[in-house]
Amino acid sequence: MTEMLMVLGGLLVLAAGLGWWRHSRPVSFWYAIVFPARAALVYLTWRHVALGCGLGRKRRRWRWSLDAVPVAGAASRGAAALVEHKRRVQRVDVERAPRLGVLRPTGLGWRVRLRLHDGQVPADYERAAEGIAHAWRVHAVRVVDVAPGRVTLWATMHDPLTAVDVEPETGELLRVRPGKLENGSDWIMDFRTVPHWLNAGATQSGKSNLANAIIKGLAPQPIALVGFDLKGGVEFTPYAPRLSALATSRVESVDLLADLVGIVEDRMALCRTQGARNVWSLPERLRPVPVVALVDEVAELFLMADKTEKDQIAKTSTSLLRVAQLGRAFAVHLVICGQRIGSDLGPGVTALRSQLSGRVCHRVNDPETANMTLGDLDPAALDAARAIPAETPGVCVVAGQDGSWHRARSVYVSEHDAEQAARDHAHLTPTWAALLAAPLTGELPDAA
Numbered sequence: 387m388t389e390m391l392m393v394l395g396g397l398l399v400l401a402a403g404l405g406w407w408r409h410s411r412p413v414s415f416w417y418a419i420v421f422p423a424r425a426a427l428v429y430l431t432w433r434h435v436a437l438g439c440g441l442g443r444k445r446r447r448w449r450w451s452l453d454a455v456p457v458a459g460a461a462s463r464g465a466a467a468l469v470e471h472k473r474r475v476q477r478v479d480v481e482r483a484p485r486l487g488v489l490r491p492t493g494l495g496w497r498v499r500l501r502l503h504d505g506q507v508p509a510d511y512e513r514a515a516e517g518i519a520h521a522w523r524v525h526a527v528r529v530v531d532v533a534p535g536r537v538t539l540w541a542t543m544h545d546p547l548t549a550v551d552v553e554p555e556t557g558e559l560l561r562v563r564p565g566k567l568e569n570g571s572d573w574i575m576d577f578r579t580v581p582h583w584l585n586a587g588a589t590q591s592g593k594s595n596l597a598n599a600i601i602k603g604l605a606p607q608p609i610a611l612v613g614f615d616l617k618g619g620v621e622f623t624p625y626a627p628r629l630s631a632l633a634t635s636r637v638e639s640v641d642l643l644a645d646l647v648g649i650v651e652d653r654m655a656l657c658r659t660q661g662a663r664n665v666w667s668l669p670e671r672l673r674p675v676p677v678v679a680l681v682d683e684v685a686e687l688f689l690m691a692d693k694t695e696k697d698q699i700a701k702t703s704t705s706l707l708r709v710a711q712l713g714r715a716f717a718v719h720l721v722i723c724g725q726r727i728g729s730d731l732g733p734g735v736t737a738l739r740s741q742l743s744g745r746v747c748h749r750v751n752d753p754e755t756a757n758m759t760l761g762d763l764d765p766a767a768l769d770a771a772r773a774i775p776a777e778t779p780g781v782c783v784v785a786g787q788d789g790s791w792h793r794a795r796s797v798y799v800s801e802h803d804a805e806q807a808a809r810d811h812a813h814l815t816p817t818w819a820a821l822l823a824a825p826l827t828g829e830l831p832d833a834a
């Protein structure tokens with residue numbers, strides 16, 4: 387009796403200890419207890435799960451079997467049940483699951499490499515991912531890192547996007563951290579690798595919030611910010627202290643874009659005289675200030691109220707395209723927000739879109755917008771974008787230029803926060819006049 391009480395007491399202490407561990411040190415608890423248990427379960431059930439999700443392949447196998455053969459002539463002698471056992475080799479079909487590699491823990495789940503069966507393609511695994519997620523009792527399973535003959539499955543236990551808490555500022559030039567990716571890592575926007583971004587989505591989907599996060603992340607950096615806000619300036623006027631220029635009407639936009647093109651061309655000339663391919667290979671003292679231009683609602687730049695605006699729109703379109711084409715090398719970057727950015731806005735828009743290699747697709751109302759934004763990425767990205775619910779503004783699908791994509795969510799940055807950041811760093815704002823003059827006033831070529 388006392389032994390039983392002691393065992394019970396011991397178990398209770400153990401349970402309490404585990405509970406405390408889980409609560410106070412969730413990370414070590416995950417690596418030491420939960421992950422190994424989950425991993426064991428994954429290996430034990432993998433064959434069953436894979437075959438259930440249609441990932442098996444039939445293989446021919448030779449197999450020994452023991453067959454009962456009636457003894458010849460026995461029946462005629464009245465001994466009906468007389469049989470003898472014979473060993474026989476038989477060809478049988480067995481279904482085999484794809485070979486599972488080593489499960490590696492991540493902060494939120496695990497990842498594991500798989501070897502594809504002959505004839506399988508990564509899309510087979512994307513189709514099966516939801517089923518696998520249910521079987522593994524996890525939030526989601528994604529196919530990532532496709533290599534010839536292999537895929538990696540990435541499982542996440544919870545949705546890291548329900549609460550996103552990151553600091554947009556990274557301390558590195560032209561890099562911001564606007565939120566988190568679904569795999570639990572930071573979402574980093576690096577304008578030096580992906581120079582221009584398209585930020586699309588329906589109203590209330592989180593476009594302006596993302597713009598706020600970008601502004602908050604860029605405000606402390608030695609760069610110039612420029613705004614285009616044709617909704618009368620309601621979106622960007624509060625950030626004016628940190629903006630080197632702000633256009634709030636069509637006419638102002640035409641002029642400002644012409645200036646931007648001028649800046650790009652001056653930088654191009656400077657690089658040519660210095661024998662540099664881009665501003666980053668210039669000597670530091672000649673390197674011009676990077677410019678990031680944010681356009682709030684791109685359709686406003688292209689929509690025509692009457693015929694007289696046709697010229698302005700044509701100019702806008704040409705200038706924007708020129709900035710997009712040349713901006714990368716000369717540190718002039720674009721972030722273009724809009725509900726739609728389709729050919730219905732005019733002929734220049736498709737060309738512009740193709741220059742915006744970074745894509746962010748928030749919740750959309752129509753499938754074409756997702757198509758337009760994510761282009762020819764894999765269909766699973768489009769499905770993920772279409773499935774974003776209205777209750778989670780800021781959730782989006784992000785694609786960089788390497789073709790990979792992620793579900794992500796921006797960190798909530800209120801207008802007030804972004805405004806505060808703009809005010810706090812107002813002293814870093816280069817004047818527009820200085821920017822226009824910069825490359826030409828720099829000491830000209832040492833070499834020349």
Ligand SMILES: Nc1ncnc2c1ncn2[C@@H]1O[C@H](COP(=O)(O)OP(=O)(O)O)[C@@H](O)[C@H]1O
Binds near residue numbers: 589590780796798799
């Ligand atoms: N990442 C986010 N987290 C929490 N709330 C968000 C997030 N992004 C947007 N919201 C909220 O959703 C609403 C719409 O966002 P907004 O950025 O104004 O959308 P849009 O510019 O696409 O119309 C706002 O009230 C905003 O506070």
Ligand SMILES: [Mg+2]
Binds near residue numbers: 590593594595
């Ligand atoms: Mg908005």
